[in-house]
Amino acid sequence: MNIIYLDNNATTQVAPEVLEEMLPYFSEFYGNPSSMYNFAGQTAHKLEEARSKVASLLGASSEEIVFTSCGTESDNTAIQTAILSNPDKKHIITTRVEHPAVKNMGEYLSGKGYRVTSVPVDSKGRLDLDYLYKNLSDDTAIVSVMWANNETGVIFPIEEIAQAVKEKGIVFHTDAVQAVGKIPIDVSSTSVDMLSISGHKLHGPKGIGVLYVRKGTKFFPFMIGGHQEGGRRGGTENVASIAGLGKACELAAAHMEEENTRVKALRDRLESELLKRIPNAKINGDTDNRLPNTTSIGFDYVEGESILLMMNELGICASSGSACTSGSLEPSHVLRAMGVPFTAAHGSIRFSLSVYNTEKDIDVVIEKLPPIIQRLREMSPFCEAGNLKLET
Amino acid sequence: MNIIYLDNNATTQVAPEVLEEMLPYFSEFYGNPSSMYNFAGQTAHKLEEARSKVASLLGASSEEIVFTSCGTESDNTAIQTAILSNPDKKHIITTRVEHPAVKNMGEYLSGKGYRVTSVPVDSKGRLDLDYLYKNLSDDTAIVSVMWANNETGVIFPIEEIAQAVKEKGIVFHTDAVQAVGKIPIDVSSTSVDMLSISGHKLHGPKGIGVLYVRKGTKFFPFMIGGHQEGGRRGGTENVASIAGLGKACELAAAHMEEENTRVKALRDRLESELLKRIPNAKINGDTDNRLPNTTSIGFDYVEGESILLMMNELGICASSGSACTSGSLEPSHVLRAMGVPFTAAHGSIRFSLSVYNTEKDIDVVIEKLPPIIQRLREMSPFCEAGNLKLET
Amino acid sequence: MWEYTDKVKDHFLNPRNVGVIDDADGTGEVGSLACGDALKLTFKLDDNGKINDAKFQTFGCASAIASSSALTEMLKGMTLEEAEKITNDDIAAYLGGLPKEKMHCSVMGRDALEKAIVCYRGEPEKKIEGEIVCECFGVTDLEIERVIKENG
Numbered sequence: 001m002n003i004i005y006l007d008n009n010a011t012t013q014v015a016p017e018v019l020e021e022m023l024p025y026f027s028e029f030y031g032n033p034s035s036m037y038n039f040a041g042q043t044a045h046k047l048e049e050a051r052s053k054v055a056s057l058l059g060a061s062s063e064e065i066v067f068t069s070c071g072t073e074s075d076n077t078a079i080q081t082a083i084l085s086n087p088d089k090k091h092i093i094t095t096r097v098e099h100p101a102v103k104n105m106g107e108y109l110s111g112k113g114y115r116v117t118s119v120p121v122d123s124k125g126r127l128d129l130d131y132l133y134k135n136l137s138d139d140t141a142i143v144s145v146m147w148a149n150n151e152t153g154v155i156f157p158i159e160e161i162a163q164a165v166k167e168k169g170i171v172f173h174t175d176a177v178q179a180v181g182k183i184p185i186d187v188s189s190t191s192v193d194m195l196s197i198s199g200h201k202l203h204g205p206k207g208i209g210v211l212y213v214r215k216g217t218k219f220f221p222f223m224i225g226g227h228q229e230g231g232r233r234g235g236t237e238n239v240a241s242i243a244g245l246g247k248a249c250e251l252a253a254a255h256m257e258e259e260n261t262r263v264k265a266l267r268d269r270l271e272s273e274l275l276k277r278i279p280n281a282k283i284n285g286d287t288d289n290r291l292p293n294t295t296s297i298g299f300d301y302v303e304g305e306s307i308l309l310m311m312n313e314l315g316i317c318a319s320s321g322s323a324c325t326s327g328s329l330e331p332s333h334v335l336r337a338m339g340v341p342f343t344a345a346h347g348s349i350r351f352s353l354s355v356y357n358t359e360k361d362i363d364v365v366i367e368k369l370p371p372i373i374q375r376l377r378e379m380s381p382f383c384e385a386g387n388l389k390l391e392t
Numbered sequence: 393m394n395i396i397y398l399d400n401n402a403t404t405q406v407a408p409e410v411l412e413e414m415l416p417y418f419s420e421f422y423g424n425p426s427s428m429y430n431f432a433g434q435t436a437h438k439l440e441e442a443r444s445k446v447a448s449l450l451g452a453s454s455e456e457i458v459f460t461s462c463g464t465e466s467d468n469t470a471i472q473t474a475i476l477s478n479p480d481k482k483h484i485i486t487t488r489v490e491h492p493a494v495k496n497m498g499e500y501l502s503g504k505g506y507r508v509t510s511v512p513v514d515s516k517g518r519l520d521l522d523y524l525y526k527n528l529s530d531d532t533a534i535v536s537v538m539w540a541n542n543e544t545g546v547i548f549p550i551e552e553i554a555q556a557v558k559e560k561g562i563v564f565h566t567d568a569v570q571a572v573g574k575i576p577i578d579v580s581s582t583s584v585d586m587l588s589i590s591g592h593k594l595h596g597p598k599g600i601g602v603l604y605v606r607k608g609t610k611f612f613p614f615m616i617g618g619h620q621e622g623g624r625r626g627g628t629e630n631v632a633s634i635a636g637l638g639k640a641c642e643l644a645a646a647h648m649e650e651e652n653t654r655v656k657a658l659r660d661r662l663e664s665e666l667l668k669r670i671p672n673a674k675i676n677g678d679t680d681n682r683l684p685n686t687t688s689i690g691f692d693y694v695e696g697e698s699i700l701l702m703m704n705e706l707g708i709c710a711s712s713g714s715a716c717t718s719g720s721l722e723p724s725h726v727l728r729a730m731g732v733p734f735t736a737a738h739g740s741i742r743f744s745l746s747v748y749n750t751e752k753d754i755d756v757v758i759e760k761l762p763p764i765i766q767r768l769r770e771m772s773p774f775c776e777a778g779n780l781k782l783e784t
Numbered sequence: 785m786w787e788y789t790d791k792v793k794d795h796f797l798n799p800r801n802v803g804v805i806d807d808a809d810g811t812g813e814v815g816s817l818a819c820g821d822a823l824k825l826t827f828k829l830d831d832n833g834k835i836n837d838a839k840f841q842t843f844g845c846a847s848a849i850a851s852s853s854a855l856t857e858m859l860k861g862m863t864l865e866e867a868e869k870i871t872n873d874d875i876a877a878y879l880g881g882l883p884k885e886k887m888h889c890s891v892m893g894r895d896a897l898e899k900a901i902v903c904y905r906g907e908p909e910k911k912i913e914g915e916i917v918c919e920c921f922g923v924t925d926l927e928i929e930r931v932i933k934e935n936g
């Protein structure tokens with residue numbers, strides 16, 4: 001079956017150019033970058049080349065790039081290192097809509113005697129900045145706010161928040177896993193201390209990540225072992241994946257404009273056509289500040305899994321809530337934090353596009369989804385024709 | 393230049409069969425295993441297939457296999473989880489010859505108020521078991537002893553140690569990164585609670601590891617995030633590398649006999665020929681209990697880096713000390729713990745073979761190394777011809 | 785991924801007996817919109833006291849839809865005494881099994897049936913014993929214990 005992949009916030013395909021970049025480092029140039037002989041020197045050079053490509057996408061310098069095994073490790077490392085650097089501070093600030101890699105670290109720490117403030121969002125998924133600023137205190141070890149939300153695509157004003165946090169001398173981290181590669185980012189012009197990336201969200205491989213650590217930031221390794229990554233992350237370097245991530249960052253820079261024009265236009269068309277054809281459908285999140293590739297749409301009176309399964313029959317891949325929480329039966333914590341009514345939260349579907357999507361992909365969804373929603377609504381005990389009307 | 397790779401304890405080449413197994417999971421079947429649609433189900437099934445192959449190499453069951461990002465993460469996780477499971481116990485036991493992934497965790501914990509006992513070894517690198525047993529106490533949270541040492545190849549009596557430790561109700565972990573794939577291991581017939589593997593030491597890719605966790609062992613995740621790995625390790629699964637590691641484990645089982653016959657015979661010939669041709673050369677470690685692929689030889693009066701660099705000119709790859717500590721100028725902590733005299737410790741070279749090595753590789757080293765050592769000795773102020781004699 | 789049997793998929797994609805019987809003999813409703821799962825079951829008896837028609841409406845996941853569809857098929861031709869004995873395990877078995885994290889979706893069908901029978905007999909609603917542990921469709925701890933036992 002032909003696959004229409006509209007779940008790029010869950011994971012992306014490895015770009016062919018990225019795979020090509022990786023291939024020599026499995027069975028041919030397999031030396032350990034820490035080894036002294038020339039045969040391994042090739043791999044060590046490749047690491048540095050990749051490091052500078054990543055740095056360049058972020059507006060960082062190479063020494064500020066630490067390779068990790070994934071976005072989750074980057075997030076864990078940032079929070080853990082801030083905690084270890086500030087042993088006397090017992091408060092952290094994060095938000096209600098973070099990925100589990102940050103959210104569950106907060107929960108873990110709150111079990112260890114930390115006070116954790118979770119900043120709320122409004123019905124459009126926008127952060128309550130006053131709430132955040134009011135809670136900054138001398139006891140705050142770190143503030144961690146994601147750059148863009150994985151479920152709704154809502155972008156937070158990170159530059160502004162970072163500056164306010166730094167003015168108080170507090171460490172600021174941002175989980176930019178969903179933002180990097182989709183919107184232009186230049187850390188050098190911000191006050192961000194640490195920033196997380198995950199390779200598989202920008203057409204790099206799974207199982208590789210980056211933590212940007214601003215020069216001068218106090219740092220303790222989370223992964224404790226050998227002297228790799230300048231003593232900042234133990235473990236033999238994943239050369240092939242690092243090479244691939246470097247390439248992926250280079251490609252992301254080259255595709256940035258397309259992402260924000262052609263891909264955005266596809267997303268906009270998908271969204272407006274679905275709203276036009278399906279009554280009682282609503283966009284979740286702030287459409288004025290949103291990733292160009294993401295839309296989350298709530299369909300009243302139907303249940304997300306059923307929609308996904310019917311789309312699955314047609315080869316259409318999308319998600320309800322985040323991939324990490326599907327398999328659980330609760331509506332997503334993000335939509336709940338936004339106060340999306342249960343009628344819509346349960347039936348919310350996220351479509352996330354990439355440069356590999358075509359007009360044709362969108363045509364299919366626009367044609368096939370409305371009858372699916374209609375069929376499911378006909379089975380629903382809550383839904384009577386009189387309830388339904390189009391958003392306008 | 394033709395490469396003669398004799399540094400397989402530092403890292404190994406990815407087997408062609410392993411790479412082939414990985415390839416479909418980059419750009420073709422790239423779905424997130426947590427996603428619900430069929431397109432991603434293929435990756436979820438592959439994970440489970442790989443899990444059962446890993447389990448089978450170890451004599452474990454699939455549910456006991458947790459995929460991590462490397463051997464270092466497996467080691468960190470084992471120690472961290474034992475600490476979290478036993479919050480009242482403030483003592484850990486490890487050895488003087490552990491890899492930095494365990495050793496430096498011990499140092500980190502000793503800075504956090506833990507008492508750390510490091511069991512010494514004798515001149516042949518054998519553990520002082522009485523010392524270990526005497527130090528077991530009600531306050532001991534975990535005992536972590538590597539199965540085989542990366543520098544000397546010395547194998548420790550893990551079955552016996554595990555049993556003694558378990559009799560006291562203490563958690564036992566073994567870093568089996570160097571042992572798995574080289575010697576037969578069957579965890580089901582031991583009392584080992586946790587065991588670490590690293591993919592790139594057995595012809596799998598870099599950046600993937602396993603922690604075996606015996607059923608019933610109390611466990612807290614080290615990598616905190618989504619619900620992956622049954623809630624035991626957050627982070628999107630590295631599908632391609634996991635598939636590769638599964639294949640590598642299958643191959644390791646198939647090659648186990650060759651490793652312990654042909655490869656061992658190559659190692660033995662290399663060793664005995666070098667000792668026959670080079671005066672004042674000595675094997676480091678207990679030759680009665682050693683990995684079949686490893687030999688560490690000390691050459692008096694010369695310095696390891698110089699030897700490596702001269703071999704490098706001929707395409708011969710080996711190491712002095714572990715790859716993780718090369719780049720530093722101290723003789724390896726393992727050889728120091730064994731009390732190897734400085735004259736020999738500085739000039740110790742580790743050769744570590746694999747099934748990809750041939751008689752020809754060994755011929756070259758036997759021919760080329762003796763004149764290298766001789767040349768260097770002629771430059772050495774410590775070395776006069778009268779000092780030198782062959783071991784017999 | 786969904787580990788659904790072909791039978792589950794068939795009943796999900798081609799659900800039998802969707803709708804409401806207008807002059808139903810028994811009606812049972814469980815769940816609510818708030819919890820993300822809800823089910824309305826109606827049945828009609830023939831002259832011999834056997835169920836000759838059953839219909840459902842479900843707001844829920846694929847398992848819930850398939851379970852409801854399966855239940856309505858199973859019910860046809862049964863007496864109320866026979867129908868009462870149907871367990872959620874029976875529904876799952878009829879479908880060739882459900883993933884274990886989805887077993888509870890079949891509980892809803894069973895509960896709606898129980899309510900519909902109570903409604904037909906005009907008995908007062910059974911007082912719910914136990915503590916309500918799942919806000920969704922009012923599952924009690926006792927019920928969960930029963931389901932766990934039934935599921936072995």
Ligand SMILES: Cc1ncc(COP(=O)(O)O)c(C=O)c1O
Pocket residue numbers: 225234235236237401462463464465467491493538540541542567569570590591592599601716
């Ligand atoms: C004994 C031992 N433990 C742990 C490791 C760490 O493995 P990795 O580099 O995959 O983190 C190594 C190799 O580097 C090792 O030899």
Ligand SMILES: Cc1ncc(COP(=O)(O)O)c(C=O)c1O
Pocket residue numbers: 009070071072073075099101146148149150175177178198199200207209324617626627628629
């Ligand atoms: C916002 C965000 N942060 C962190 C992660 C975790 O990344 P990884 O799966 O590479 O650990 C993800 C994706 O899963 C994400 O969307």
Ligand code: FES
Pocket residue numbers: 721
């Ligand atoms: S003289 Fe260079 S390392 Fe000592």
Ligand code: FES
Pocket residue numbers: 329820821844845846847848886888889892
């Ligand atoms: S009915 Fe709620 S998850 Fe199946």
